[in-house]
Amino acid sequence: PTIKLYKDFNICYILVDDDDEDEEDVERVSWSGEPVGSISWSVKETASSIRSGSEQSFPKIDTTPSLSKQGSGYSLSSLFKAKSKPGAFQSFSESFSDTSSRTYAPELRKPKSDGKDVVSDLSPEETVRRMQKGRAFSLEKFRSLQDKLLLLDEAVAVYDGNVITAVLIFLKKSLSKEILFRELMARDVALRHYVHYLKEMGEQKLLVELLKALGRTEDMALMHYKEHLNIKDESRRRDFLKSCLSLPFSQDDATHVQDHYTLLERQIIIEASDKKAVAEIFKKFPRKASILNMPIITTLYYSCFYHYGESEGTFSSPSNIRKTFRISEKQYILTALGARAKLKSWFDVDSLFNTKNWLGYTKKRSPIGFHRVVDILHKNSAPVQVLQEYVNLIDNPDLKLGGALKYKCHDIVINTYRDLKDRQQLIVYREKLERDSPEYRKIQELLNNVQIRWKN
Numbered sequence: 292p293t294i295k296l297y298k299d300f301n302i303c304y305i306l307v308d309d310d311d312e313d314e315e316d317v318e319r320v321s322w323s324g325e326p327v328g329s330i331s332w333s334v335k336e337t338a339s340s341i342r343s344g345s346e347q348s349f350p351k352i353d354t355t356p357s358l359s360k361q362g363s364g365y366s367l368s369s370l371f372k373a374k375s376k377p378g379a380f381q382s383f384s385e386s387f388s389d390t391s392s393r394t395y396a397p398e399l400r401k402p403k404s405d406g407k408d409v410v411s412d413l414s415p416e417e418t419v420r421r422m423q424k425g426r427a428f429s430l431e432k433f434r435s436l437q438d439k440l441l442l443l444d445e446a447v448a449v450y451d452g453n454v455i456t457a458v459l460i461f462l463k464k465s466l467s468k469e470i471l472f473r474e475l476m477a478r479d480v481a482l483r484h485y486v487h488y489l490k491e492m493g494e495q496k497l498l499v500e501l502l503k504a505l506g507r508t509e510d511m512a513l514m515h516y517k518e519h520l521n522i523k524d525e526s527r528r529r530d531f532l533k534s535c536l537s538l539p540f541s542q543d544d545a546t547h548v549q550d551h552y553t554l555l556e557r558q559i560i561i562e563a564s565d566k567k568a569v570a571e572i573f574k575k576f577p578r579k580a581s582i583l584n585m586p587i588i589t590t591l592y593y594s595c596f597y598h599y600g601e602s603e604g605t606f607s608s609p610s611n612i613r614k615t616f617r618i619s620e621k622q623y624i625l626t627a628l629g630a631r632a633k634l635k636s637w638f639d640v641d642s643l644f645n646t647k648n649w650l651g652y653t654k655k656r657s658p659i660g661f662h663r664v665v666d667i668l669h670k671n672s673a674p675v676q677v678l679q680e681y682v683n684l685i686d687n688p689d690l691k692l693g694g695a696l697k698y699k700c701h702d703i704v705i706n707t708y709r710d711l712k713d714r715q716q717l718i719v720y721r722e723k724l725e726r727d728s729p730e731y732r733k734i735q736e737l738l739n740n741v742q743i744r745w746k747n
Contacts, residue, residue, distance in 0.1 A: 415442040422446075422454045430461045439465065440474060447480050455484045468497065472504040512538035516548060525583050529555050550587075550616060557615075558583050558590060561607045565597065572597055576634075587616050588626055595630035599639060621658045628664065632671035640668070640677075661685045665694050679703060701730040709737055714745035 413421065413428070415438065421428040433439050439462055446458045459481065462471055475482040489498040495518055502511035516535050522528040532552040540548060562582050565573070582593050594609045601608040613623050624643055631639040644655040644664070657664055661684040668678055679700040685691040688707070695703035701724070708716045721734040737743065 415445040418442065419445045419449055419451075419454055419458075422457065423449065423451055430458070433461075436466070436470070443474075443478065443481055447478065452484065455481060456488055459485050459488060468500065469504075472501055475501075476505065508539040509541055509544070512540045513544070516540075525555065525559055529559060553615065554587055554590065555584065557606050557612075558585065561590075561594075564607070568597075570597075587612070587618070588622065591618065591623070591626050592630050595627045596634065599627075599631065599636075624657065624659055625667075628667055629671075632668055632673065635671070635673075637673070637677050655684055657684075662687070662690045662694060665698065669698055675700065702733075705730060705733055705737070709743070712744060712746045714738065715747045 412432070415433070418428050418430070418433075419442070430442070433442050443455075443458050443462065446454045463485075466474075475485055486498065486501070489495075489501065495514065499511050499514050502508075502514060512535070515538060516532075519528050519531050519535075522531055529552065532548065532555060535548050536545075536552060538548075565578065565582070576596070578597075582590060585593070591609060591612050594607055594612050598605070598607040599609060603610045603614070605611060609623075609627060612618070618626075627643055628640060631643070641655075644657050645653050646656050647653055655661075661681050665678060665681045665685070668681060675698070678698045679695075679702065682691060682694045682698065682700050682703055685694055692704065692707050694700070695707065704720060705717070708720065717734050717738060721731060721738075724731040724734070
């Protein structure tokens with residue numbers, strides 16, 4: 292889906308932007324099946340997937356950009372907004388792009404052995420040339436660090452991704468990681484090949500160590516955080532997220548991770564309680580699926596559905612969830628309205644919009660526009676009396692008349708045409724009604740009223 296995220300909590304829930312008038316957002320709330328919009332789903336969709344197994348296919352990488360030392364361009368915010376910080380560490384962050392957009396070089400050709408090749412005393416240049424041509428070669432003869440680095444430099448010089456990656460695999464096996472990391476820092480092209488290789492092979496731990504050695508602490512923290520996707524047990528995932536809280540995230544990302552941990556911790560508590568709940572609402576409306584790992588707005592909807600009216604002191608209370616995760620009034624009203632209308636609880640719907648002024652008079656107000664309220668109520672089969680009350684609250688005359696016509700709120704249509712002094716429209720509308728119905732007779736009385744000065 293098109294993910295719109297609350298500016299203070301990009302990763303843990305989908306929110307409706309204050310300027311967005313798309314009423315469909317509230318209809319996307321569900322807690323059945325794959326948690327659309329959840330943390331795990333978003334990271335899976337936005338970040339590149341990790342290939343498991345030992346498939347030996349290597350990425351062919353553009354060798355022109357250089358490795359920058361700017362701030363991290365790989366953030367949780369950019370992950371969930373599907374865009375990176377402009378101009379920030381682009382050559383390196385390309386290593387984290389989605390695998391579907393990558394181009395892979397073919398594997399090295401199978402060496403041709405004609406019995407005449409002598410591979411024991413070849414120079415780095417000759418060895419690389421043989422690797423390119425698919426002829427027999429041996430890398431084991433390069434024993435000293437100097438020879439190994441010459442071999443790597445020669446592989447980079449020929450701009451062949453297959454050869455570079457094959458040499459890097461050899462160096463990974465034959466050098467300590469500390470030495471390898473140190474030498475790669477001075478070789479941008481080889482470094483980016485190595486990052487791709489580790490990513491494709493799923494060597495997350497080694498990749499995190501490499502990022503740390505490069506001084507890319509935020510990238511290192513994010514890569515470590517992403518490992519929560521591989522943890523299926525919710526308690527272990529919660530503990531892992533707790534361990535991530537001390538990692539060197541940026542300020543915004545630290546807030547996101549903290550909220551992710553808090554959300555999952557709370558969901559575990561709610562799930563344990565509701566699995567054995569005996570309240571009438573759970574019998575009348577059995578739960579479709581677990582609430583674990585659902586996004587925050589789905590959690591809020593669930594809370595408004597099953598736990599509406601609970602005191603703020605309980606973890607499952609809608610007001611507690613709203614306060615803890617800083618949910619805006621607009622988003623809360625949309626979510627609670629959808630949940631209570633689904634249950635046909637019209638009294639609770641009214642209470643969402645009732646406010647008192649300083650004189651103590653009750654008045655209805657809505658941060659989302661009453662035309663949207665009417666649409667949501669109609670989708671949940673609200674009775675005509677309820678629809679008519681809320682159609683009457685629409686400020687815009689055209690929207691009010693359109694809503695009244697759409698939802699057959701006859702009294703509002705008749706009164707609107709009367710106020711507009713539009714005799715012809717009243718006559719047209721009268722023909723759509725049953726004869727001798729109260730609405731038909733009302734129109735007839737208005738048409739016979741000589742005191743009204745009609746426009747037409």
